[in-house]
Amino acid sequence: MVKRQNELSETIGEIKYSGEFDYEGLYLAVYNWFKKMGFDVNETYKHKMTSLGAEVELTFKGSKEVTEFIQHKIECEIKIWNLVDIEVVREGKKQKINKGRMNITLSCTLVLDYNSKFDKSELTVRIFNLIRFTILRKKIIIDWMGRLIAETYMLHTEIKKKLGMETAYSAWE
Amino acid sequence: MSEKQLVVGGLTISYEGLFNPSDLYKIIDDWQKKHNYDKTEKESIEYVRPEGKYIELRMEPCRKESDYVKFIIKIHIVMENLKERVVEIEGQKEKMYEGKITINFEGWIETDYEEAWYTKPGIFFLRVLIDKYIYKIYTEKFAAGLRAEVNELSTQVKSFLNLYKYQ
Numbered sequence: 143m144v145k146r147q148n149e150l151s152e153t154i155g156e157i158k159y160s161g162e163f164d165y166e167g168l169y170l171a172v173y174n175w176f177k178k179m180g181f182d183v184n185e186t187y188k189h190k191m192t193s194l195g196a197e198v199e200l201t202f203k204g205s206k207e208v209t210e211f212i213q214h215k216i217e218c219e220i221k222i223w224n225l226v227d228i229e230v231v232r233e234g235k236k237q238k239i240n241k242g243r244m245n246i247t248l249s250c251t252l253v254l255d256y257n258s259k260f261d262k263s264e265l266t267v268r269i270f271n272l273i274r275f276t277i278l279r280k281k282i283i284i285d286w287m288g289r290l291i292a293e294t295y296m297l298h299t300e301i302k303k304k305l306g307m308e309t310a311y312s313a314w315e
Numbered sequence: 316m317s318e319k320q321l322v323v324g325g326l327t328i329s330y331e332g333l334f335n336p337s338d339l340y341k342i343i344d345d346w347q348k349k350h351n352y353d354k355t356e357k358e359s360i361e362y363v364r365p366e367g368k369y370i371e372l373r374m375e376p377c378r379k380e381s382d383y384v385k386f387i388i389k390i391h392i393v394m395e396n397l398k399e400r401v402v403e404i405e406g407q408k409e410k411m412y413e414g415k416i417t418i419n420f421e422g423w424i425e426t427d428y429e430e431a432w433y434t435k436p437g438i439f440f441l442r443v444l445i446d447k448y449i450y451k452i453y454t455e456k457f458a459a460g461l462r463a464e465v466n467e468l469s470t471q472v473k474s475f476l477n478l479y480k481y482q
Contacts, residue, residue, distance in 0.1 A: 154356075155355070155356035155357045155358055155359055155373075156357070156358050156359070157359045157360075158358070158359070158360040158361070158362075159360075159361050159362070160361075160362040160363060160364075161361070161362065161363030162363065284379075288353070291353070292354075295354055295356075298356070298359075302359065305361070307359070307361045308336040308337045308340065308361065308368075308370060308412075309336070309337070309340040309359055309361070309370065309372060310337075311337065311340055311341050311344055312344065312354075313341075313344040313345045313347065313348035313349075314348060314354065
């Protein structure tokens, strides 16, 4: 049986941050971004207490059916160490925020024929591979994958903005 | 397998003093868009430390020049001991940082990035011969183009940092 290669994946750069941030605000920013962009979101959450603070592992898996043939998947993995609550005074008002160290990894996957319509027989799989590797090869790599990568970088910038990073900017927005 | 050739290396800019990291990032990002490079940010680090902020960036914007040649610019930025300062520029108060910055630029040419010539040993050998004796003229032309672009970007960054010296 001929194998159907219907997925293209790419890892987008890692964000490493240490300092003060708003944990709840970050969570909502990521979740709301997925919703705003039309993604269905699945979350997993792990929490562990240590003597230095909490250890949190939060994963968002978003998927969106763009057309009958294309599906976008974006995964956002947030790992936080030494997470503690702190109180700061901003513009004369006391505010409860958080402090900690984190790594955020973003990756995206372009899924073609996600309904497996071309997976019915060896002939249809061969037709799919012909489309995937010959007829639409360039369109898939440059246009479709390029659009998904650009979309993932939008989330990348959104996260940086929420963390108040100095490099929270994108010329493409 | 694709092949990578270093065209520009050892181009480093160091600066110590007042500057705005956000504006610097904006200049590099805008430049990439203007020159049709695809944004690739491998790593983006920001740590708030007692001695000041630490920012590190690894960018690898790339652009496909043809079906065979791709330009890659590797930019590594390290900003250390950044301390917040409020300065007055033309009567307006502005938040800036004082610290040390080192930027390293490298220009790479990647050939056969689609690995079209990698299917069979014979074809691969033929590719090596073509690359070495026939395509060489084109590769040199591409290398000159990339060299000019990396120099343009580094000059733009240098000019941006020099501006702060006179404020």
